[in-house]
Amino acid sequence: MLSQLTGLEVINSGVSGETTDDGLLRFEQELEQVQPSLVILIEGGNDILQNRKSKVTKSNLAAMISLSRTRKIPVILIGVPEKRLFSNSAPLYEELANETGVIFDGTLLAGLLRTPAYKSDPIHLNEQGYRAMAEAIYALLQTHGAI
Numbered sequence: 001m002l003s004q005l006t007g008l009e010v011i012n013s014g015v016s017g018e019t020t021d022d023g024l025l026r027f028e029q030e031l032e033q034v035q036p037s038l039v040i041l042i043e044g045g046n047d048i049l050q051n052r053k054s055k056v057t058k059s060n061l062a063a064m065i066s067l068s069r070t071r072k073i074p075v076i077l078i079g080v081p082e083k084r085l086f087s088n089s090a091p092l093y094e095e096l097a098n099e100t101g102v103i104f105d106g107t108l109l110a111g112l113l114r115t116p117a118y119k120s121d122p123i124h125l126n127e128q129g130y131r132a133m134a135e136a137i138y139a140l141l142q143t144h145g146a147i
Contacts, residue, residue, distance in 0.1 A: 006141070014042070014043075017046060019047050020060035020061060023060065024063055027064045038075075038076065040137060041065070041077050042078040043064070043080075044090070055092075057092060061093075065100050074102075075103070076102065076103045076104075076105075077096065077103070079094065079104065080093065103146075105136075108140070112132055
């Protein structure tokens with residue numbers, strides 16, 4: 001959907017059910033294989049659902065950002081909400097964005113997940129939700145001059 005909006009090739013390298021531990025293990029290889037010009041990092045939801053320590057999640061995400069930066073690949077970080085009603089992204093995301101200076105959105109995913117019409121189940125978006133997410137990311141990319 002994001003590819004249709006931008007006219008650019010978009011590769012979704014996400015793996016359902018993955019934690020940031022798993023993501024970090026394969027992240028460098030993904031960067032080598034895909035050679036992206038931009039990384040949109042939306043990772044950590046399963047860590048939160050499994051009550052993993054936020055310090056570990058933050059460290060894994062920081063390592064992914066560092067691996068991207070080593071290759072001079074800009075990163076956009078999308079925060080994942082906590083397991084609380086009306087929560088925006090978990091605090092670790094904003095902390096990480098402030099520490100690394102990456103472009104960050106801490107309300108996009110949380111807002112979509114609070115909209116029943118955008119959900120296929122309690123924790124996943126449906127097609128309408130993914131379209132709305134793609135449109136919001138497209139606007140974010142435009143706002144920050146990434147496209």
